[in-house]
Amino acid sequence: MIQSEFPSALFIGGKWLPSRGGELFATLNPATEEILAEVPRANAEDVELAVQAAYKAFYGEWSETTPAERGRLLYRLAQAVQAHREELAKIETLDNGKPFKEALADIDGVIQTIEYNAGAADKLQGDTIPLGKEVVDFTWLEPLGVTAHIVPWNFPLGIAVRSVAPALAAGCTVVLKPAEETPLSALRLASLAKEVGFPDGVLNVITGYGEEAGAALVRHPLVRGVTFTGSVETGRKVMALVAEAPKPLVLELGGKNALIVFEDADLERAVGDAIEAVFGNCGQVCSAASRLLLQRSIQDEFMLRFRERASQLRVAPGLEDGDLGPLVSEEQWRRAMGYIQSGVAEGARLTLGGQRPAHLTRGYFLMPTIFEDVQPSMRIAQEEIFAPVVVTTLFEDEEQAIQLANGVSYGLVAGVYTQDIRRALTLAQRLETGSVWINGWYLGGVQAPTGGVKASGFGRERGLPGLHNYLQIKNIAIRL
Numbered sequence: 001m002i003q004s005e006f007p008s009a010l011f012i013g014g015k016w017l018p019s020r021g022g023e024l025f026a027t028l029n030p031a032t033e034e035i036l037a038e039v040p041r042a043n044a045e046d047v048e049l050a051v052q053a054a055y056k057a058f059y060g061e062w063s064e065t066t067p068a069e070r071g072r073l074l075y076r077l078a079q080a081v082q083a084h085r086e087e088l089a090k091i092e093t094l095d096n097g098k099p100f101k102e103a104l105a106d107i108d109g110v111i112q113t114i115e116y117n118a119g120a121a122d123k124l125q126g127d128t129i130p131l132g133k134e135v136v137d138f139t140w141l142e143p144l145g146v147t148a149h150i151v152p153w154n155f156p157l158g159i160a161v162r163s164v165a166p167a168l169a170a171g172c173t174v175v176l177k178p179a180e181e182t183p184l185s186a187l188r189l190a191s192l193a194k195e196v197g198f199p200d201g202v203l204n205v206i207t208g209y210g211e212e213a214g215a216a217l218v219r220h221p222l223v224r225g226v227t228f229t230g231s232v233e234t235g236r237k238v239m240a241l242v243a244e245a246p247k248p249l250v251l252e253l254g255g256k257n258a259l260i261v262f263e264d265a266d267l268e269r270a271v272g273d274a275i276e277a278v279f280g281n282c283g284q285v286c287s288a289a290s291r292l293l294l295q296r297s298i299q300d301e302f303m304l305r306f307r308e309r310a311s312q313l314r315v316a317p318g319l320e321d322g323d324l325g326p327l328v329s330e331e332q333w334r335r336a337m338g339y340i341q342s343g344v345a346e347g348a349r350l351t352l353g354g355q356r357p358a359h360l361t362r363g364y365f366l367m368p369t370i371f372e373d374v375q376p377s378m379r380i381a382q383e384e385i386f387a388p389v390v391v392t393t394l395f396e397d398e399e400q401a402i403q404l405a406n407g408v409s410y411g412l413v414a415g416v417y418t419q420d421i422r423r424a425l426t427l428a429q430r431l432e433t434g435s436v437w438i439n440g441w442y443l444g445g446v447q448a449p450t451g452g453v454k455a456s457g458f459g460r461e462r463g464l465p466g467l468h469n470y471l472q473i474k475n476i477a478i479r480l
């Protein structure tokens with residue numbers, strides 16, 4: 001079990017509490033399949049307590065703070081995360097499985113996110129609306145109130161903070177529910193928030209199952225906004241729950257993202273980026289390049305280099321800091337193996353991996369896996385696998401590349417590799433995704449908005465749009 005400086009308890013109203021039902025659930029280390037820690041299984045009563053605590057704080061102490069004071073508190077939180085950078089990264093590696101260097105990069109992103117929102121807290125302004133001399137009309141930006149944040153396990157703290165930090169900066173109070181697979185870093189964040197002086201009830205963390213704690217949180221009438229990041233299937237359920245008591249909703253869902261390489265591209269750069277874009281975080285990234293679309297004339301050269309580089313990646317437990325750790329859970333491992341079998345059965349050519357590495361008999365490890373000659377109608381070309389599995393498909397010209405890229409239900413990101421600026425921007429116009437990256441992957445930082453279209457969801461996080469998710473506009477009109 002992990003030795004830690006924070007209690008395995010719910011964090012509600014500034015206190016560490018057991019769940020009302022007294023039940024616990026285990027979170028495993030995916031590299032060893034052993035129990036890492038046990039945390040409370042929150043039920044509807046716990047959700048009630050957490051929402052009431054957040055509600056009280058919203059109308060109490062938090063409403064008395066100025067935006068600048070909220071910014072300063074967030075800066076202190078960023079500094080506390082910096083001071084505990086390695087400890088937090090180790091928690092992520094043990095709980096999620098990712099290589100330690102990737103976990104460190106995640107924590108650096110957490111710090112940047114908190115700092116960005118800290119700086120923005122006192123720069124959010126309304127408008128004046130010119131209606132002539134008789135009426136003065138202006139807008140106030142007001143915080144929504146209590147907001148719920150439901151996050152997945154692939155970047156546990158990174159995704160939590162992506163919505164929690166702007167919500168706090170905007171003046172909301174928060175109830176955060178981490179994924180059941182990776183609840184630990186959110187609890188550690190809560191203890192740091194307490195240390196740096198966030199008032200009781202401003203940030204609450206409840207660990208628990210989605211169908212139970214998550215659903216109760218989403219439908220709670222005092223929750224005035226919901227940000228959900230996760231799968232399309234759960235996103236649909238969350239949307240239905242929100243409809244019971246309508247409130248603003250941000251849905252950040254999955255992707256089946258195309259990295260498109262034209263014959264005039266810088267191939268070395270495209271191959272290097274594709275390796276990271278496909279296999280980083282063991283392929284468990286919403287914006288992973290899970291489809292490689294290659295112009296026919298360069299496929300041999302590209303695939304020779306790509307296969308070679310992929311076969312050299314080292315699969316190892318996260319603390320040994322290889323290139324790929326294990327998948328997060330047995331369920332995800334089985335799911336990925338199911339897709340691999342379906343690809344083979346549908347006639348795609350498996351040219352690398354497809355199985356557990358021979359040297360790792362325990363843990364949810366999977367070799368980097370490549371399918372070639374994949375037809376767009378195959379399941380592995382259409383559905384999100386969320387594992388280190390890539391499918392490659394060939395195209396002849398720009399038009400076909402666009403049709404293939406857009407020919408899935410998802411629309412999160414796409415990438416275009418070409419030296420031709422006209423072609424790059426034509427594709428950028430026509431690709432049905434929330435982001436288009438040109439001659440690079442994972443471009444953009446905490447300042448740049450991200451989000452999906454089509455089944456990948458709606459709403460934008462990061463940057464100033466990320467803050468506006470937690471603000472509502474009030475219009476004031478005065479007759480003179």
Ligand code: NAD
Nearest residue numbers: 151152153178179210211214215230231234252253254286
């Ligand atoms: P998931 O949908 O299974 O779970 C996400 C969260 O929802 C968890 O905290 C879970 O407990 C909760 N949940 C489950 N059922 C619920 C319900 N009925 N009501 C309320 N909450 C419920 O997703 P996952 O497997 O944890 O994450 C992987 C998915 O997340 C992938 O599809 C990935 O693409 C997506 N994702 C998207 C983004 C993005 O920014 N678009 C980022 C990361 C991950």
